[in-house]
Amino acid sequence: MYLFRLAMASLANRRFTALLTAFAIALSVCLxxxxxxxxxxxxxxxxxxxxxxxxxVGARSGSVNLLLYSVFRIGNATNNIRWDSFEHFANxxxxxxxxxxxxxxxxxxxxVMGTSEAYFEHYQYGHRQNLELATGRPFATDPFEVVLGAEVAEALHYKLGDKLVLAHGVAAISLVKHDDKPFTVVGILKRTGTPVDRTLHISLGGMEAIHIDWHNGVPARGAGRVTADQARNxxxxxxAITAFMLGLNSKISTFALQREINDFRGEPMMAILxxxxxxxxxxxxSTAEKALFVVSLFVVLTGLIGMLTAILTSLNERRREMAILRSVGARPWHIATLLVFEALALALAGVVAGVGLLYLCIAVAQGYVQSNYGIYLPLSWPTEYEWTLLGGILAAALLMGCVPAWRAYRQSLADGLSIRL
Structure with missing residues (x-):
């Protein structure tokens, strides 16, 4: 135990270098x-x-493609589904x-997504959380009402009562707009951290109304055009619709209904879980996920190599100190153990500081990250896997500490009590 106290005293004597080394390890551990x-x-x-x-449920394609356009609003459907097919399974x-x-x-x-009132009642995200309105109400009987996701309202500075015009197609800049049928903002949803925040929600009637005078993807001209008031009547x-979501009375019937939908003879459809x-x-x-983790491991390795460099650099400067220790009875293995303890103490201080820095960052950024990215970072004890990572860092530091310890052991044997500078 006296060797550990001696190691602490030695680090305190070189506190500036020791603090910088521990801080570098703390940053890498935190990362x-x-x-x-x-x-x-x-x-x-x-x-x-x-x-x-x-x-x-959507038109027959791939499960990932169906998930992307129905949930994440990425990409497009290969085909539509007839309304009577939807009613068949809805009933x-x-x-x-x-x-x-x-x-x-x-x-x-x-x-833009056309849907029904059931969307606001039954759609859930997170841990069975229902959609909530920050202000306003869901769309009602008027087909030209729109409910905005939180990000849309914030980014485009919309508020209740504002008018907006939808564009045909999904391009960022569209040359074809439904400018003869503007929509009124009647509600703004609370932030969810999901694609809901980036979506404008209108009724199915509203989606039908803006396309009612369109033929083969082209709007009618002149007398063939239908005004907003005419469309209301x-x-x-x-x-047809793009896709639909189903909630079942019993989970047991999920696979049976999935097979029934996939084998439906009315039109080609597929159902996914x-x-x-x-x-x-x-x-x-997963490749990008693993690459990010590997990069963070290399950052930790860099911090430990910095610790090794700092200890090795100080060895020549401390040869007189080691000679004095030998003169008062220290053996060469005492000197080696002292340096191992120093490396372990620096790593332990870095690990503790890194964990503390992590919790500080989580406490500061928790609300922002959850509201903007939908990721909840809990202030919880490290998991078993995180404890394993921290133990691995300390073990690596212990192994690296053996390098300067071995050099000090050899120097101590060579120098004896006569230090040669």
Whole structure:
């Protein structure tokens, strides 16, 4: 124990260099744990982008493609689904609720989704969290009402009562707009950290109304055009939708209904389980995830090499100190153990400071990260895996400490009590 106290005294004598070395290790440890914590929570957040939905149904394509355009608003559907096909499964005894979705238009780079009131009632994200309005109300009987996601409202500075014009297609800059049928902002959703924040929500009737005088992707001209007031008095039941989500009365019937949808003879459709498709999509990004983790490991290695360099650099300067220790009875292995203790103390101080720095950063940034990126970073004790990483760092520091310890051992034997400078 006296050797450890002696190591602490030696570090205190070189406190400026020791503090810088410990700080470098602390930063690297903080980065490693932060990457691991964000990686873990991002995976959990990614998996909870949608929750409480048993099946997502769309035109037959690939499961990842269906997930991307229906949940993440990325890409486009290969085909639409007839409205009567949706009604057929929405009225199935196994189905508790159904949310239709119609995509294809945009507004200043943000996607527009036509849906029903069931979307605000049944759509869930995170840990079974329902959508909530920050202000206003959901769209009602008027087809030209829009509910904005939080990011859309914030980025474009919209408020209740503002008018906006939707564009045809999903390009960031569109030359074809539905400027004869403007929409009124009636509600703004609370931030969720999911693609909902980047979506404009209108009714299926509204989606039908802006396209009612379109033929083959081209708006009618002259007398063929339908005004907004005329559209309000017309039957706005959609002929087709892009996809729909289903919540079932019993989880047991999920696979049976999935097979029924996939084998539906009315038109080619496919049903996917959101959780399975999310894991499949996440696996596609595993390479980048592992690369980020490897980079953070190399940062830790750099910090430990800095510690090794600092100790090795000080060896020649401390040869007189070691000779004095030998003169008072220290053996060469005492000198070697002293340096191992110094390396371990620096690493331990860096690890403790790194963990403390991590929690400080989480406490400061927790609310911002959750509200803007949908990632919840808990102020919890390190997980078993994180403890393993910290133990690995200390073990690596102990091994690196053996290098200057061996050199000091050899120098101590060579110098004896006569120091040669």
């Amino acid at each position: 490693l744990l932060a990457v691991e914590r964000v990686r873990t929570e991002a995976r959990a957040s990614f998996a909870s982008t949608i929750s409480g939905t048993d099946l997502i 199935n005894p196994k189905v508790k609720w159904a949310i239709p979705m119609s995509l294809g238009d945009s507004h200043r780079g943000y996607r 017309m039957d706005l039941t959609p002929q 959101p959780g399975v498709a999310l894991q499949e999509l996440w696996s596609l990004m």
